[in-house]
Amino acid sequence: MKRTVLSIFFLIAGILAAYAQGGLGNAIMAYEAGKLDQAKAAIDEAIKHPKASTKSKTWYYYGKIYAGIASDPTGLFVNLDKDATFKAYEGFKKAMELEPEKKGYYDDAKAEMEQLYAIALNRAVSFYQEQDIDNALKNLELSLSIQPKDTTALIYSAAMAYEADQKDKYVTYTKRFLELDDVPYEKKAEHYYNLILVLYGEMKKPEEAIAIAEMGLKENPKDARLYELIAAIYDEQGETDKALEYYTKGAELFPDNFVLNANTGFAYYNKAVEVAEEVESMDSSLKKSEVEAKLKQMDELLKTALPYLERAHQAKPDNKDVISLLAKIYYRLKMEDKGKAMDAKLKALGN
Structure with missing residues (x-):
């Protein structure tokens, strides 16, 4: 059986x-x-x-x-x-x-x-x-x-994730691409900029955006665009001193860069305006020497702003905002011939 x-x-x-x-x-x-x-x-x-x-x-x-x-x-x-x-x-x-x-x-x-x-x-x-x-x-x-380290797959995955409105995946894949050691910075630069703009503008994560920009600067300290982006983010967040720090650093590194030099000049000019407003609001009983000290401080700030605005004017000779500020500063610093020249430029440009 x-x-x-x-x-x-x-x-x-x-x-x-x-x-x-x-x-x-x-x-x-x-x-x-x-x-x-x-x-x-x-x-x-x-x-x-x-x-x-x-x-x-x-x-x-x-x-x-x-x-x-x-x-x-x-x-x-x-x-x-x-x-x-x-x-x-x-x-x-x-x-x-x-x-x-x-x-x-x-x-x-x-x-x-x-x-x-x-x-x-x-x-x-x-x-x-x-x-x-x-x-x-x-x-x-x-x-x-x-x-996992293929550049084509990483870039395409990041782009497709963005199109699929999966921003977290977009960030993950782009970061992985940027962290690759064998990819030259020139091929990474545009991806740095895009990631910063998505993190800040679309995902409302300024700290992460700045961290990515700082990462880019470590890899390439001579990328003017990264200075522009970091400064602009700090500026929009109301951290004007930090913004000025990056505008100034960038302007010194890139004297021909309009954005960095113009914004550095604007920042110092605005500081001078704040001092002028303080003088206007001062009690009339204050000593003349105190008022003069404030006015001197204001003029020093205008003098600091001047070379940056002049560089910006050289970079973009037809920019009306820069020409207008230069005229005001020249007149205040008793450089009347230069002030008149700026007025003439403004008139010729139709202002």
Whole structure:
């Protein structure tokens, strides 16, 4: 009786094993014949069988078939499964895991995994062209998981995350790109500026925006735009002294830069105006010497502002705001000929 039971048991096990192997064999034959729809149906059945699902060969071909669907050049099968790239990744990953000693199908699966990077990237482009932003981003993130430091995948992932209105992901991917040591600053610069503007202007995170700008300055202390951005953020936050610190630093480094020099001049001029307002509000009983001290302080601030505004005027000779301030300062400092020259310029410009 026992012999009969054992014989039946082994017979059933043999039939199941042959059935599973047959499912895989059918999948492989259909794949090699280019019949990806049949290959998909066969491999989906094959991995359901307990014995077949423990074989690296099964998962390797599972990955191959789904990678074939995702990269189908004919376009006949590419829409069989929108998640084909992810299933291919799952297959190759599982095949490698089932070869702990890195034998059998390990190397084959590893090589296919590397190829999957490009497939996922191309699939992302296709989804983007179809305006399927979510699937485009998912495929970019898959390519990035395969090659975490790939610059193309990082830049595209950041851009797609921004378009998908996933700003936190945009920040994460852009930061990862900026932290790469083997990318020259010239290729990073625009990404620094954009990240700063998104953090400050759209996400309302001035501290983080300034931190990114400071990171950029450590990498390239001679980027005038970073000085402009840091100073502008401090200015808009009401931290005028910090703003002036960066405007001044930048203006000294870049004497031909209009923005840095003009804003440095404006800042010192505004400080002079504040002193003038103090004088106007002073009690009439104050000593003449106290008033004169304040006026002297005001004139010193105007003298400090003057060279920055003159540089700004050289950079942009037709800027009316700068010309107007220069005229006022020249007259106050008894430089009447220069003041008249600025008035003439303003008149010629139609003011």
